[in-house]
Amino acid sequence: xxxxxxxxxxxxxxxxxxxxxxxxxxxxxxxxxxxxxxxxxxxxxxxxxxxxxxxxxxxxxxxxxxxxxxxxxxxxxxxxxxxxxxxxxxxxxxxxxxxxxxxxxxxxxxxxxxxxxxxxxxxxxxxxxxxxxxxxxxxxxxxxxxxxxxxxxxxxxxxxxxxxxxxxxxxxxxxxxxxxxxxxxxxxxxxxxxxxxxxxxxxxxxxxxxxxxxxxxxxxxxxxxxxxxxxxxxxxxxxxxxxxxxxxxxxxxxxxxxxxxxxxxxxxxxxxxxxxxxxxxxxxxxxxxxxxxxxxxxxxxxxxxxxxxxxxxxxxxxxxxxxxxxxxxxxxxxxxxxxxxxxxxxxxxxxxxxxxxxxxxxxxxxxxxxxxxxxxxxxxxxxxxxxxxxxxxxxxxxxxxxxxxxxxxxxxxxxxxxxxxxxxxxxxxx
Ligand code: DLL
Numbered sequence: 216x217x218x219x220x221x222x223x224x225x226x227x228x229x230x231x232x233x234x235x236x237x238x239x240x241x242x243x244x245x246x247x248x249x250x251x252x253x254x255x256x257x258x259x260x261x262x263x264x265x266x267x268x269x270x271x272x273x274x275x276x277x278x279x280x281x282x283x284x285x286x287x288x289x290x291x292x293x294x295x296x297x298x299x300x301x302x303x304x305x306x307x308x309x310x311x312x313x314x315x316x317x318x319x320x321x322x323x324x325x326x327x328x329x330x331x332x333x334x335x336x337x338x339x340x341x342x343x344x345x346x347x348x349x350x351x352x353x354x355x356x357x358x359x360x361x362x363x364x365x366x367x368x369x370x371x372x373x374x375x376x377x378x379x380x381x382x383x384x385x386x387x388x389x390x391x392x393x394x395x396x397x398x399x400x401x402x403x404x405x406x407x408x409x410x411x412x413x414x415x416x417x418x419x420x421x422x423x424x425x426x427x428x429x430x431x432x433x434x435x436x437x438x439x440x441x442x443x444x445x446x447x448x449x450x451x452x453x454x455x456x457x458x459x460x461x462x463x464x465x466x467x468x469x470x471x472x473x474x475x476x477x478x479x480x481x482x483x484x485x486x487x488x489x490x491x492x493x494x495x496x497x498x499x500x501x502x503x504x505x506x507x508x509x510x511x512x513x514x515x516x517x518x519x520x521x522x523x524x525x526x527x528x529x530x531x532x533x534x535x536x537x538x539x540x541x542x543x544x545x546x547x548x549x550x551x552x553x554x555x556x557x558x559x560x561x562x563x564x565x566x567x568x569x570x571x572x573x574x575x576x577x578x579x580x581x582x583x584x585x586x587x588x589x590x591x592x593x594x595x596x597x598x599x600x601x602x603x604x605x606x607x608x609x610x611x612x613x614x615x616x617x618x619x620x621x622x623x624x625x626x627x628x629x630x631x632x633x634x635x636x637x638x639x640x641x642x643x644x645x
């Protein structure tokens with residue numbers, strides 16, 4: 216273990232550390248970020264009023280809109296010349312990217328947390344880490360890179376894309392660990408099989424996958440096809456990047472959220488009310504050590520549950536359940552709430568299907584209709600398509616309760632991702 220004294224800290228000590236850091240963060244944000252100061256003034260709260268961790272609930276939420284409204288650097292708490300790096304995530308709603316930044320200390324914290332996370336996942340010093348997360352403005356590539364170097368690994372900074380070369384490098388260098396989005400790992404597995412390269416016989420033993428929702432069914436698929444143990448990693452640019460939470464290789468039942476650097480709450484996405492441990496809702500994160508971009512009660516829009524029980528690995532930091540999706544990815548089809556991950560759970564492992572899919576939301580008069588496009592395997596005969604389509608539609612209707620159309624597509628018809636997969640296409644807007 217990298218930092219046993221912190222990772223297994225008694226929860227009472229962890230709470231004391233959190234309170235001390237929370238108060239410091241609030242003083243820092245209040246003094247340096249006009250948006251936070253105005254909001255707190257409107258609520259009639261001053262930094263000195265935050266005396267316990269429960270007082271956090273008195274503070275207003277912050278959202279991605281705050282970052283957009285104060286684009287590009289209006290939410291920053293340090294002068295521009297203290298920023299040593301900028302990252303950004305692509306803008307979904309407004310088209311504007313979300314800009315984030317780091318001081319030298321922020322980068323140091325991030326590398327240390329990523330090293331801690333990779334160790335927690337089972338990566339060890341000396342391992343060859345094939346890093347196929349995209350390098351650049353996206354935090355995945357560079358975030359994992361510095362963490363793996365800090366841990367003492369040999370990093371192969373291949374980034375995403377050029378899948379044939381990925382396979383050559385994986386095989387020839389004998390990588391121990393692959394890091395990528397789960398959808399891209401599946402693409403690599405698929406091409407390796409197609410080209411007759413057996414990665415299962417290679418030293419490769421571990422996959423660290425994240426940056427998009429993925430299911431237990433997909434985990435099993437990746438483990439079998441790549442001959443690895445697959446571990447889930449979570450993070451978001453706004454609060455740091457990858458390394459906010461990760462599964463331990465011992466239990467792989469929920470991701471340890473690093474509570475010495477973040478406070479995690481789960482709230483009702485509609486009312487904002489804080490939910491008790493175990494209830495599913497929207498994850499809200501408060502940063503405790505960020506200098507450049509402190510965020511207080513940031514609404515992530517990601518849906519999960521908190522498990523505060525001590526883990527069998529000995530770590531005391533809480534666990535976040537595998538993410539069901541994002542509030543903005545939730546489809547409401549004729550009154551039924553559906554996440555893409557629920558459909559994925561059914562498609563993966565269905566005989567004759569390759570787990571490449573897209574969900575199309577269209578309109579038939581006043582009614583929304585869901586069409587599932589999914590690929591058949593090369594072995595499946597075109598004559599059996601209609602039968603498989605009916606079987607999938609039946610399964611989705613009985614397990615999720617929505618009626619949908621299934622379009623089985625020939626192999627390679629669904630676009631492959633080299634980063635985050637696009638699962639939902641809303642064709643109503645066209
Ligand atoms: O995706 C950071 C990252 C890179 C995480 C590499 C893990 C590995 P963003 O581009 O800002 O940052 O996107 C953040 O991606 O709010 C979630 O909706 C989603 N996401 C990230 N990890 C997971 C995961 C990076 N393990 C957004 N499961 C987040 C489900 C995830 N969704």
